Amino acid sequence: MTVYLNGRWLPMEEAMVPVLDRGFIFGDGVYEVIPVYSRRPFRLREHLRRLQYSLTAIKLANPHGEAEWTALIEALIACNEGEDQYLYLQVTRGPAKRDHAFPPVVRPTVFMMSTPLLPPDPVLKQEGVTAITAIDNRWLRCDIKSISLLPNVLLRQLAVEVGAMEAVLLRDGFLTEGAASNIFVVKDGALHAPPKDNLMLAGITYDVVVELAQADGIPVHIRRIAEAELRNADELWLTSSTREVLPITRLDGKVVGNGRPGPLFARMDALYQAFKATTMRGG
Numbered sequence: 190m191t192v193y194l195n196g197r198w199l200p201m202e203e204a205m206v207p208v209l210d211r212g213f214i215f216g217d218g219v220y221e222v223i224p225v226y227s228r229r230p231f232r233l234r235e236h237l238r239r240l241q242y243s244l245t246a247i248k249l250a251n252p253h254g255e256a257e258w259t260a261l262i263e264a265l266i267a268c269n270e271g272e273d274q275y276l277y278l279q280v281t282r283g284p285a286k287r288d289h290a291f292p293p294v295v296r297p298t299v300f301m302m303s304t305p306l307l308p309p310d311p312v313l314k315q316e317g318v319t320a321i322t323a324i325d326n327r328w329l330r331c332d333i334k335s336i337s338l339l340p341n342v343l344l345r346q347l348a349v350e351v352g353a354m355e356a357v358l359l360r361d362g363f364l365t366e367g368a369a370s371n372i373f374v375v376k377d378g379a380l381h382a383p384p385k386d387n388l389m390l391a392g393i394t395y396d397v398v399v400e401l402a403q404a405d406g407i408p409v410h411i412r413r414i415a416e417a418e419l420r421n422a423d424e425l426w427l428t429s430s431t432r433e434v435l436p437i438t439r440l441d442g443k444v445v446g447n448g449r450p451g452p453l454f455a456r457m458d459a460l461y462q463a464f465k466a467t468t469m470r471g472g
């Protein structure tokens with residue numbers, strides 16, 4: 190596997206960063222995960238826009254313009270195998286003497302790697318996945334795609350320890366998102382999702398799902414969703430770049446709706462697969 194580190198292309202084992210890198214010391218950095226289908230990046234412009242948003246939010250200058258990022262990403266795809274891949278990009282505030290305040294001269298660290306992307310197991314779409322709820326105990330800037338992921342790590346682990354795929358997070362009695370995904374609620378034929386504010390990550394898949402639903406005439410309501418509505422949903426979905434759209438059919442051990450992936454999920458999955466196919470054809 191060939192990775193990119195600060196202008197160099199290296200085997201993964203040879204890619205090293207100094208121990209004083211602020212990413213390592215403080216978790217001072219941001220990242221992106223970009224799916225690639227048939228060797229074409231999916232929604233690249235949107236991912237690069239979100240990267241810029243995260244960098245601006247942490248006051249770190251973007252080390253590359255959009256054209257440079259695009260060229261680097263195309264090179265990364267080219268030097269890795271697999272028609273479908275997912276790219277991981279990380280930018281940190283680089284190595285510096287340990288001090289919380291920003292260093293006077295910043296030398297950002299840029300790292301990129303590619304991993305083969307397997308489509309979600311069809312059984313997960315046929316049977317649905319299980320999730321638990323948990324209190325969202327993260328900070329108030331969940332809109333930044335920060336590499337400081339310890340709260341997300343601990344929340345996701347809570348789910349894994351009880352055999353569930355995801356932790357669905359509640360803050361002050363309202364749905365925010367999953368530990369590593371966005372969450373949609375279906376009720377009476379309409380789609381409901383929390384607003385993209387500081388309490389959740391503005392998912393690229395979330396936007397695709399909202400756009401596809403609106404174009405297909407599915408009513409979409411972006412609004413705060415109370416815990417009771419989450420628990421009384423006809424359908425629940427989770428969305429992320431690597432897991433696409435998956436139906437949650439059990440929440441905290443109770444069935445969601447009738448316990449089977451619902452009709453709106455089937456419709457959205459078909460729309461999503463068709464949309465992916467247009468990317469693969471270069472659309």
Ligand SMILES: Cc1ncc(COP(=O)(O)O)c(C=O)c1O
Nearest residue numbers: 369370371390392393394429430
């Ligand atoms: C906390 C969180 N929310 C939402 C998402 C979904 O974002 P995207 O659809 O851009 O992958 C992710 C992705 O991993 C995430 O970590």
